[in-house]
Amino acid sequence: MKFIISRYNPETDQEPFDQTFELDDALLSADSMLLDALHLLREQDPSIAYRSSCQEGVCGSDGMNVNGKNRLSCVTSLSELGQTITLRPLPGLPIIKDLIIDMTLFYKQYKAVKPYLETIPFNIEHEHLQSPEERAKLDGSYECIMCGCCSTSCPSFWWNPDQFAGPAALLAAKRFVVDSRDIKHIDRLKELDSPTQTFRCRHIQNCTEACPKGLIPSRAIQELKSIMVKSL
Amino acid sequence: MTFTNSFPIETFDALVIGAGGAGMRSALQLTEHGHKIAMISKVFPTRSHTVAAQGGVNAALGNVTPDKWEWHMYDTIKGSDFLGDQDAIEFMCREASEIVRELEHFGVPFSRLDNGKIYQRAFGGQSQNYGEEQAHRTCAAADRTGHAILHSLYQQNLRLGTTFYDEFYAVDLLKNQDGEINGVLVMNIHDGEYKILQSPHILLATGGAGQVFRNNTNASINTGDGLGMVLRAGYPLQDMEFWQFHPTGVAGKGMLISEAVRGEGGKLRNALGEAFMEKYAPRVKDLASRDVVARAIAIEVNEGRGCGPGKDYVQLDISHIPNDIITERLPGIREISQTFLGIDPVKDPIHVYPTCHYMMGGIPTNIAGQVVSPDKDGKQQPVKGLYAIGECACVSVHGANRLGGNSLLDIVVFGRKTALTIDEALKKTPAQHNQTLNLTPVVNRLNRWLTKAEDSSNDTVLQIKKDLQLVMEKGCGVFRDQPTMQKALKELNAIQARLETVCISDFSNVFNLERLSAYELENLVTIGYATVVSALARTESRGAHSRVDYTERNDDEWLKHTLYFQDNHTLTFKPVNLSPKHHAMVKPKPRVY
Ligand SMILES: Cc1cc2nc3c(=O)[nH]c(=O)nc-3n(C[C@H](O)[C@H](O)[C@H](O)COP(=O)(O)OP(=O)(O)OC[C@H]3O[C@@H](n4cnc5c(N)ncnc54)[C@H](O)[C@@H]3O)c2cc1C
Ligand code: SF4
Ligand code: SF4
Ligand code: FES
Numbered sequence: 001m002k003f004i005i006s007r008y009n010p011e012t013d014q015e016p017f018d019q020t021f022e023l024d025d026a027l028l029s030a031d032s033m034l035l036d037a038l039h040l041l042r043e044q045d046p047s048i049a050y051r052s053s054c055q056e057g058v059c060g061s062d063g064m065n066v067n068g069k070n071r072l073s074c075v076t077s078l079s080e081l082g083q084t085i086t087l088r089p090l091p092g093l094p095i096i097k098d099l100i101i102d103m104t105l106f107y108k109q110y111k112a113v114k115p116y117l118e119t120i121p122f123n124i125e126h127e128h129l130q131s132p133e134e135r136a137k138l139d140g141s142y143e144c145i146m147c148g149c150c151s152t153s154c155p156s157f158w159w160n161p162d163q164f165a166g167p168a169a170l171l172a173a174k175r176f177v178v179d180s181r182d183i184k185h186i187d188r189l190k191e192l193d194s195p196t197q198t199f200r201c202r203h204i205q206n207c208t209e210a211c212p213k214g215l216i217p218s219r220a221i222q223e224l225k226s227i228m229v230k231s232l
Numbered sequence: 233m234t235f236t237n238s239f240p241i242e243t244f245d246a247l248v249i250g251a252g253g254a255g256m257r258s259a260l261q262l263t264e265h266g267h268k269i270a271m272i273s274k275v276f277p278t279r280s281h282t283v284a285a286q287g288g289v290n291a292a293l294g295n296v297t298p299d300k301w302e303w304h305m306y307d308t309i310k311g312s313d314f315l316g317d318q319d320a321i322e323f324m325c326r327e328a329s330e331i332v333r334e335l336e337h338f339g340v341p342f343s344r345l346d347n348g349k350i351y352q353r354a355f356g357g358q359s360q361n362y363g364e365e366q367a368h369r370t371c372a373a374a375d376r377t378g379h380a381i382l383h384s385l386y387q388q389n390l391r392l393g394t395t396f397y398d399e400f401y402a403v404d405l406l407k408n409q410d411g412e413i414n415g416v417l418v419m420n421i422h423d424g425e426y427k428i429l430q431s432p433h434i435l436l437a438t439g440g441a442g443q444v445f446r447n448n449t450n451a452s453i454n455t456g457d458g459l460g461m462v463l464r465a466g467y468p469l470q471d472m473e474f475w476q477f478h479p480t481g482v483a484g485k486g487m488l489i490s491e492a493v494r495g496e497g498g499k500l501r502n503a504l505g506e507a508f509m510e511k512y513a514p515r516v517k518d519l520a521s522r523d524v525v526a527r528a529i530a531i532e533v534n535e536g537r538g539c540g541p542g543k544d545y546v547q548l549d550i551s552h553i554p555n556d557i558i559t560e561r562l563p564g565i566r567e568i569s570q571t572f573l574g575i576d577p578v579k580d581p582i583h584v585y586p587t588c589h590y591m592m593g594g595i596p597t598n599i600a601g602q603v604v605s606p607d608k609d610g611k612q613q614p615v616k617g618l619y620a621i622g623e624c625a626c627v628s629v630h631g632a633n634r635l636g637g638n639s640l641l642d643i644v645v646f647g648r649k650t651a652l653t654i655d656e657a658l659k660k661t662p663a664q665h666n667q668t669l670n671l672t673p674v675v676n677r678l679n680r681w682l683t684k685a686e687d688s689s690n691d692t693v694l695q696i697k698k699d700l701q702l703v704m705e706k707g708c709g710v711f712r713d714q715p716t717m718q719k720a721l722k723e724l725n726a727i728q729a730r731l732e733t734v735c736i737s738d739f740s741n742v743f744n745l746e747r748l749s750a751y752e753l754e755n756l757v758t759i760g761y762a763t764v765v766s767a768l769a770r771t772e773s774r775g776a777h778s779r780v781d782y783t784e785r786n787d788d789e790w791l792k793h794t795l796y797f798q799d800n801h802t803l804t805f806k807p808v809n810l811s812p813k814h815h816a817m818v819k820p821k822p823r824v825y
Contacts, residue, residue: 056568117339
């Protein structure tokens with residue numbers, strides 16, 4: 001199996017370049033994941049840099065661009081990928097080394113939407129009550145693992161990562177707008193109602209196609225827009 | 233280049249090392265009290281392994297079945313095979329309801345009952361009324377409870393403005409001229425720069441070390457760094473012979489299939505289709521304690537009733553559970569089965585086998601979260617300035633076997649408590665930073681990894697790690713005996729010798745993962761020793777430590793905790809606490825389910 005990996009070490013390289021590696025098929029099995037292959041390649045060349053941690057698609061560390069698509073290496077089966085696999089860092093953000101990008105702007109955008117529950121003071125006697133129907137409204141947004149696959153596939157985010165919140169942050173914003181326990185509903189909507197925020201989304205849907213958790217940020221953004229129209 | 237004794241210094245009121253659930257809960261409390269703290273994590277906080285916890289967190293809320301903290305305490309003590317400290321267990325169970333409601337208040341999207349309260353599921357080892365009917369005590373956010381808790385805690389830390397040092401690696405603890413802990417040396421993984429973070433209060437929350445075994449449910453970052461730091465600083469580790477092998481890991485791979493699956497009605501079956509847990513735990517069957525179920529599976533396979541061509545796994549069957557329950561309560565499990573096994577558990581059984589999951593032992597602490605170590609007279613004394621919480625700590629609430637749902641509880645209860653301990657100390661004595669730190673040991677350690685390999689040597693850090701994992705799996709797994717462990721100890725000596733001479737080949741400074749693996753490997757090897765040496769000494773079977781050559785629990789000789797010191801691999805022991813404050817002692821008795 002052949003791997004073309006984008007390499008870049010800021011200490012020695014002017015710009016990224018492609019390096020080709022071969023991996024003996026005998027080392028792999030039918031159910032090997034891309035991350036397994038990367039670990040094996042690292043035995044050949046310990047300097048290959050990529051992030052990983054949980055190895056099961058829940059920590060969001062290993063977003064990368066695989067044959068042109070943003071994916072998590074740990075839940076991407078090699079069998080889907082053909083004999084030549086091209087790996088690049090997620091696009092649109094600065095590269096730190098090889099497949100590792102600097103996600104500072106991505107996190108900053110997340111933080112900017114105030115992604116935390118704001119609610120009435122804590123009463124130790126009982127929890128907030130929330131009906132299963134109200135709780136079900138959080139499904140499809142709280143599961144986000146902040147891997148960045150969506151935002152780094154969004155053209156609007158590429159052009160203005162310092163201004164446009166991007167799909168991941170807007171998905172988080174929506175989660176708190178629809179949480180029945182939150183008391184800042186209207187304030188949240190007002191802050192999001194801006195041409196650089198929700199309305200910078202052109203509904204191109206790259207984000208939804210990229211999400212390895214099957215979430216649908218583009219729909220969440222549409223829903224945000226319609227809640228704004230109704231509530232503001 | 234070589235390192236000299238000079239690094240930039242930053243000073244803080246307190247340092248929290250580790251941004252999992254434990255560290256995050258502490259940091260939140262300390263920031264809220266206005267202290268200048270830093271939270272250090274080798275990965276971005278939400279990548280910490282708490283994110284992987286599936287099933288839930290225990291509290292006697294009584295939302296589904298009647299419940300009391302006293303019953304929870306009883307079950308935890310019994311589950312621990314009576315090795316857990318009863319005062320600590322009592323404290324944790326009494327705090328549980330409040331701390332879970334507080335989590336809910338922080339935004340955790342718990343699943344809900346029709347009346348709007350938090351959904352609670354059945355988990356192994358939980359009973360009503362001191363050992364009677366099954367209790368539903370595990371508060372769940374579908375099967376993603378850890379993710380829900382970790383993200384909510386991170387979000388609340390964002391709200392309060394906690395200072396994070398993301399992708400910084402803590403290398404070692406630093407002592408002042410009086411031998412007191414007063415700082416930590418960290419490396420920025422982004423550029424390989426080192427600096428000293430100085431503080432009179434250092435809280436370790438570095439999580440587990442499951443990477444010491446080959447098949448495990450742990451993240452690759454779970455390398456027990458905090459434990460290595462503590463051993464190198466001359467303090468002990470407690471009860472390191474006790475490792476939980478989770479009964480249901482994905483066979484051959486290790487990913488966890490949560491106990492929630494059995495809590496929702498899943499059944500284990502052998503190759504003959506028998507629901508074999510009926511034999512081993514006639515009353516509670518598939519919901520017996522984890523050590524019991526893991527052994528049952530290992531026995532089924534050893535006696536030839538395993539499934540598949542290699543007869544090396546059993547099946548977890550959920551096909552009888554209604555579709556909508558699976559979609560609503562076990563969506564993550566379905567996803568894991570589809571991704572890693574290519575099967576849909578709605579139709580086909582999941583292939584499972586025990587896999588290393590959780591470290592019951594760790595850095596010994598008292599209930600206040602202070603690390604404790606014996607003085608010259610053998611009395612347990614707090615180590616000034618050093619605290620530990622979460623999976624890296626051993627307080628000990630899990631004893632010889634942890635109950636599912638009790639770790640997420642442990643991390644938040646003692647996370648909050650220890651922050652309060654530090655807060656009080658800071659109120660009494662504000663942080664001062666005029667101390668000189670002894671850097672010689674850590675500088676020697678850093679310099680050791682600057683050596684370049686001679687041409688003839690082709691050993692690597694990654695190869696040594698793989699070999700270590702295999703030694704531990706073969707030598708100190710679900711079943712143990714004297715000869716196999718003795719052999720493992722010999723093999724560890726060989727591994728240690730290789731570790732001392734191996735060199736890395738990458739000397740770059742930006743995201744040098746090989747150097748990071750080398751530092752981590754040093755920790756893993758110390759943990760391997762601690763485990764095998766402690767396990768060899770304990771000539772009984774208790775909880776997760778099952779010896780083929782000593783099959784019975786022996787309270788007369790072994791109702792005590794093991795303390796392992798790195799120097800000459802020495803062991804000492806300390807008594808189990810049997811004096812809860814608000815409840816009668818739970819007397820050790822035979823443990824049947
Ligand atoms: C798959 C799985 C499922 C589980 N499910 C449940 C469950 O349902 N219920 C339950 O109660 N328990 C469960 N557990 C157990 C529980 O999740 C863990 O024990 C608990 O989350 C540990 O939390 P922690 O905060 O102690 O450590 P972690 O969450 O592991 O965090 C450790 C932190 O320390 C940092 N760190 C480590 N070393 C260094 C270093 N050298 N320098 C800087 N930072 C460092 C890491 O970056 C990380 O931030 C599960 C465990 C696993 C593996
Ligand atoms: S739908 Fe909106 S957020 Fe998603 S990729 Fe398109 S522009 Fe970006
Ligand atoms: S929405 Fe999906 S792709 Fe985007 S950060 Fe979250 S999990 Fe990743
Ligand atoms: S390694 Fe955690 S998501 Fe892939």
